[in-house]
Structure formats: C-alpha cells, structure tokens
Amino acid sequence: MSFLSTEPLDPASLFERVLASSRGAVTSFLGVVRDHHAGRRVTELDYSAYGPMAEAECASIVAEAEAAWPVSVALAHRIGRLAIGDLAVAVVVAGDHRDEAFAACRSVIEAVKRRVPIWKRERYEDGTEAWVDPTAASGAAPVAEGRLTS
Amino acid sequence: MSFLSTEPLDPASLFERVLASSRGAVTSFLGVVRDHHAGRRVTELDYSAYGPMAEAECASIVAEAEAAWPVSVALAHRIGRLAIGDLAVAVVVAGDHRDEAFAACRSVIEAVKRRVPIWKRERYEDGTEAWVDPTAASGAAPVAEGRLTS
Amino acid sequence: MLLFARYADLLGLATADLPIEAALSVNAVIDYLRGLPGGEHLPAVPVVAVNHRQVRGDHRLAPGDEVALLPPMAGG
C-alpha cells in the first residue's frame, strides 16, 4: 500500500475502495493547490517527502482512525511539482453513521498535516520561492529566504 | 437547477461544479443505501418527495450555507426506487479553508435531513415495508404498520 | 390539499378537497382531516406547508393556497 504518488491523484479509486465496505456514510476531504498563499500569487509548487517515514506515518494515521471509529479510510498524497488546481491530498472515509465519518475524515487530514514528513516549496509570480512553514505566523517562510535555492 | 433526480447520482459532476470555484478545501458527504436499518435486513427502498417544495428547500439550504460561509455548495438527492449500495444523497462543498468546508458540508446534510420533504419507504427481506420515521425512537415506523400498502 | 407518504396511507388519499369552513386556517384543516376515516392516527401537531413553506397552526389560508400535510421527513 503506497500513500504517496508522483502521478495525479485519482479520488474515484479512493471512493471505490471505501465504498466496498458497505457503510452508509461517506465523507471526503480534497486539498487543491490554490493560486495564492499568505497574500502572494503562487504559480506552482513542489512537494517533497521523507518517503519511507511519510509512508509509515500515513499507514499509522489510517490504522489509528480505523481503530478509533468504525470506519474505512483511504488516503493519498501527491509528491513532486504541482500546478494550480491540482489535487495535493485526498482523504475518503466510509462509516456506518455520519458523525463518525465526519470526525474520522477531519482527524485524518489534521494528522496528515501535523505528522507526515512532507514539505512544500512555493514559487511566486515574481520568480522567488519559499518553503512553507505552517508553524510560522504568516504561514510562509520569510521573504528574505525566498531565493535560497532558486 | 434541479436538486432531485430519478437517475443515479453522479458525484463527479458535483465535484467538477464546485472545483470550478478555485477554492482549496473540498469536502463531501455521500449517503449510501445500507442493507440494514434498526436491526432489520433491508432489500430496497423508495424515496418520494413533495417535489416543488423539496426543490425550493434544497435551494434555500444551499443559499444559506453559501451566505454563512465563503463556500460553493453542490447538492443532489435521488428519488424513486433504490437498491442497496445506491447513492441517495450527495453534498460537495469547496471552501478556502477546511474549517468552513467541513462546517458547511455538515450543516447542509443536517438541514437536508431535517427540512427537505422527502420520505423513505423501506422493504425488508420478509416482504414487509415501512415508512422510516427518524423522529421515532427506533428510527422506523412500528412493525404493525408494515403492510399498510404492500 | 396534498397528503404524502404515511399520512396519505393513513387517510387513503393523496389529495383532499377541503370544505369551505376547513379552508380558513391550518388548524381547521387539521381538525377536518382528523375527522376523516384514518385521521385519528394523525399526530397532535402535524407539519403543514402552505405554498411550499412550513407554517404554524394559526396560519390563515387564502384562496389558491397550496396546502400540504408533511409526515416526518426522512431524506438523506
């Protein structure tokens, strides 16, 4: 089971996988690349990962959600260069009831953002780039670091 | 804009509609017909509606969600005879952030269940049928009424 | 007026013509329906919509109003 993919994500296949569980309430979260962030125009971005650890963390997150709630979870994260409008992450959850399907879906995407070693480098319309730091106040690395590797 | 459909729902078209809004966080809820309810084996069911009012209520629910949060909402409900595994309802929401996308999606499906004049008649494996009453303790009409129109 | 789902089954009717004296208010409509065969099984305060909007029992009716009696909703 691989959670990271350099190919475009296919949410339909994730839906098919959890629908096979015969559960009645299906929730999903899709993260789409936006054309702006922290007030700047984004033109494209690059996701990189610590692959083996990221796969292990994704597997743990899915297993923990399926242990915490009676749900089936499918998860995928795209890696590499993404364009505006591309799908970056997909979580699909099937539960017997909507309470647990919503709770598990939300919990999984929060855990992905907090625990999976994936990094995002944004390129802006002025040609500068920056690593995104969700723990920083602005959500992005300081502009002064914008040309470190460009 | 029609929210009720006697044809199988096509969630992909709902996703396409809200993805056109260029928002980054997309949530969805799909309701799937289960093979059991309130402890009984369900073999099929029939959704009926007070059509004009149901369409108007769906439009109001979508408009209210789009006024309460910065989101785009797509909603569809199937009517008629459904088999186990069929999609009964689909809500897809695109927001700028996941907080509002989750909140709006949950709010819309709760409002659909509470306000839209749609009724569900279940057929059980013993051949009896019953109107489902979510306000009743068991969630279903009493068994004694099971053959009223069968 | 219109009846749906379980209420239509109870009264054996999907539509009902209202006598003039029942068409004054929503409460008068409910009282009239309760007097029909099977009407005794209607709940004390059924949900009624007039022109596609839920209304209270004291709502006054006007000629041409579309009145509907709505059983507990079960969509989704």
Added chain:
Amino acid sequence: MLLFARYADLLGLATADLPIEAALSVNAVIDYLRGLPGGEHLPAVPVVAVNHRQVRGDHRLAPGDEVALLPPMAGG
C-alpha cells in the same frame, strides 16, 4: 544522517556523515549540525526522527540508526 527541505538548504547538504562523538544522542547530533556553516539558523529544538519515528533530544543512538532532521511539516 538525512536533512530535508529548508534544513538541507540551510546547511547545503541532503546527507551528512556524523563523527563518532556526535552519533551518541540526538542532542549531540543537533549540536554538531549547529556548528556547521549555516547550522546557526537551525531552531533551538528541531524535530528529529530515528528509524522513521520522532524522538526526543535525549534519545540514544545505536549503530545503523537512520537519523533525520525534519523541518516544519507542510503536507496536505
């Protein structure tokens, strides 16, 4: 050991060989990296993983451990 993303940029390295005295504990690894050019920009308590699991600074290292320095995660 492995460095990623912004930390790899800061030190100009994606991998680093650790001298024996730095390979005793996670804190010793961080102290060593901080002494390299660019290492002064590392945060006070960077996240470190050993064999794909986050560990605390007092974690003792064993031969063959895969040590990785992880910048703030930004997936999703």
